[in-house]
Each structure stands twice: as C-alpha cells, then as structure tokens.
Amino acid sequence: MALTKEQIARRIAQELKDGFYVNLGIGIPTLVANYIPEGVDVVLQSENGLLGMGPFPYEDEVDADLINAGKQTITTIPGSAFFDSAMSFGMIRAGKVDLTVLGAMEVADNGDIANWKIPKKLVKGMGGAMDLVAAAKNIIVAMQHTNPKGESKLLPKCSLPITGVHCVKKVVSDLGVFDITDEGFKLLEYAPGVTIDEIKAKTAGRLVIADDVKEMEV
C-alpha cells in the first residue's frame, strides 16, 4: 500500500534530530510537526519572521499579528523569537537552519527541484522556495511519486521551470525513501506492500537499489 500523507510526514519526522532548527513548507511538510519523536527537541522556523512556532491557537488566542508563512494563525512558545524578513532569509542563507522540508511537483535524479511554476497556468510566485532550496544545508522533499495521470514525478530532468539546482538530498514519496546520489535516486526503503518492481516502473529517473534496502517501518 502506498503511504498516506500522514505516513509520509511521520517518516520524515524520523529524520529530525535533537537540537535541529527546521523549516517546514506548506502541505505535507506542515504535517511533520505532528510527528516529532518523543525526546527530540526541534525549533520550527517560519520564514515570515519567527523561530519557535507553536501550535494553532485556540479561538480566544487568535492574534492577527501572529501568522505563519502559509498565513495561518499560530502561537508562540517559550523561547520564541521574532525578526524581520532579511534576518529570516539571512539565517537560512548562512546555513543556520538544519533541515528544510518542501513539497515538489518534480524532482530530477541530480537533485534539481521544480515546485513553483506551471507554464501557461497562472503563476503565483515562488515565495521563499528559491531562497530555501538555494541555501539550505539539507533538503528533504515530501511528494507523491506520480501525478494523477500515473506519470512519474521522479525524473531524469525536470520538465517544469526549476526552483533550484542540485539541492535535494532526500525524497520521501508515497512509495519509498530515496537518497539523491551520483548514481541517481537510491532506494533505501520501500513502503509496506509496495514492490521494488513497482517502484522501478514508476521512477523515470535513474534508480539504484541500496544493498541494504528494507521495508519501511510505519
């Protein structure tokens, strides 16, 4: 069985290490915050100017001056800090943020990512995505392995306008966990009930299978 969005988020949460500063993108990445392992202390960065993002507020705590980068109302927690947008991207650019989790429309087997523009459709803008992928030390992409037509989104080369080059380090899709290596996508774990043959059939980019490939624990 392919993973649910929640299971993808839960698997990515296992990559979090104690003391990490983490930026979570919109969509599946946001769900990662729900699965931070016990005993692992991470600080969430919101690029509109907050470190130490807390949970959504209760109705009577809603504050129009306190939102995340997805414009949702949020809360602070003890230890939170506010700053302006230049400092926010400064800390990203300077490599202070340990991990960025993003969604993607396409990922290439050399680590290129496309997630901001579909030509001939309305272009809404890249927001902070280009800054994040250009600078983050470690980028994990959370995505569906194929598009609704069943076509692979793990490609030899991105067909959509790219957001950044050679930047993705790891992909967690609904079918498996892959490192980006010089040989292309390296399958480390497959989802329970998903065969390696199915993953091969649904991966258009170069694919190698890790010697110690195993079934994912979900």
Next chain:
Amino acid sequence: MKKVVAGADEAIYDIPSGATLMLGGFGLCGIPENCIAALVKKGVNNLTCISNNAGVDDFGIGLLLRKRQVKKMISSYVGENAEFERQLLSGELEVELIPQGTLATRCMATGYGMPAVFLLAGIGTEVAEGKEIRNFNGKDYLMEMAFDSDFAIVKAWKGDTQGNLIFKGTARNFSPLMAMAGKITIAEVEHLVPIGELDPNCIHVPGIYVHRIFQGKDYEKRIENRTVRPRS
C-alpha cells in the same frame, strides 16, 4: 523637528501618479491600512508597488488594484486575488516575481546604502536570466540591485513623535527593511506616544529613517487564513 502629521491624507499628500512605493506587510499581516485607503481616495495611478504580496480582492493592495491604480507589482507571491489574476492575464498589469529572501535583502541593501548584493537564490533558474553572475569561493551568485523607491509606507505597532518604531509579532516582516529604504518613509502606528516613552533598547527602526508618522485609526487587521484548534 516635526514628523507628526494629522493622518493618512496628509502623510501621502505628495505621492504622485507614477511613483514607486514600498508597502510593508506579509499577506494581510502588518499592512498600512490607513495609507492604502488614502491612496485609493486620492486616486493616483500608474503606481509601481514593491510588496511581498498583492493583498486580496477587497483588502490591502487589492483595493488599489481594483481601482486600476497599479501599473506594476514587484512581489514574491501574488496568489489569492482574482482581480489581480484578471489584470495580469489581460496584460493590464505588469508583474515582476522575485524570490522572497531576495526581495527582503534588496530592501535591506537600500536602507544600508549598498548598491547591490550577491545572492544564491535563483541560480540556474529563469530568475537568473539577464543578471550578472559572480563566482566567490567556487560558487556562483547573482548580483541583485538595491531598490530605488520614492516612498516607503509601513505600519508599526508603536511609534514616537521622533519616528522611532516598534513592530509586533510577525507583523514586522518586511516593514523595518522598507522603512529604511524609502526616500520618504511614512509610518502609520497603532499607538503614537511622546518621545521618551519607548525603551531605546527595543526600537526596531530608529527615527532617522522615518519622515512622517501618524496615529492610525479603525484598524481591521483582517486574517487571511484563520486556523484554530479545538479545546479538548
């Protein structure tokens, strides 16, 4: 030194059609509501607006778009606005999309008196087209220019009569950077206080950058995406 003006109409009285404006805010958070309303009333047009977002149909910069007062938007993300979409597709509106960190840092460069900065964002993408690339320590960077903005308009939480500003929460975002970057900077504040009342340790923008300040009124502070959790 007289920086305090009576209200938004007086603060924006000399903004002409064709001006380039910086407008603080992220989404609808921390936007200069009073000045936007005054610009709509004044009816100036052909504006170039540098702002992270373009508001929604009936709030924020969306109010200026609805009256066709904007010629060009320079932003990082412009979703959530149907009228914007219509004007963009019909070619009435020009849009320059730039990465959010690049936008912030170009504002910062202006306020710090630096002509350009070298940034990684956009290398290898269409954002790099036509830009000078410089290699430092084996890595390519785009040369990104400081902005040239006639006016900057921001909303702060507190300000004093000397123009010192303090922002609240994530309403800070681009506003301090833009406040520092305007040739003329206008600040509307929720609480205008006499000098001496703000703790000098807590000032986000020193008054040297602020030319006009006024006590704002009737803030709606609309929330774009109200998200709450239930009390269990």
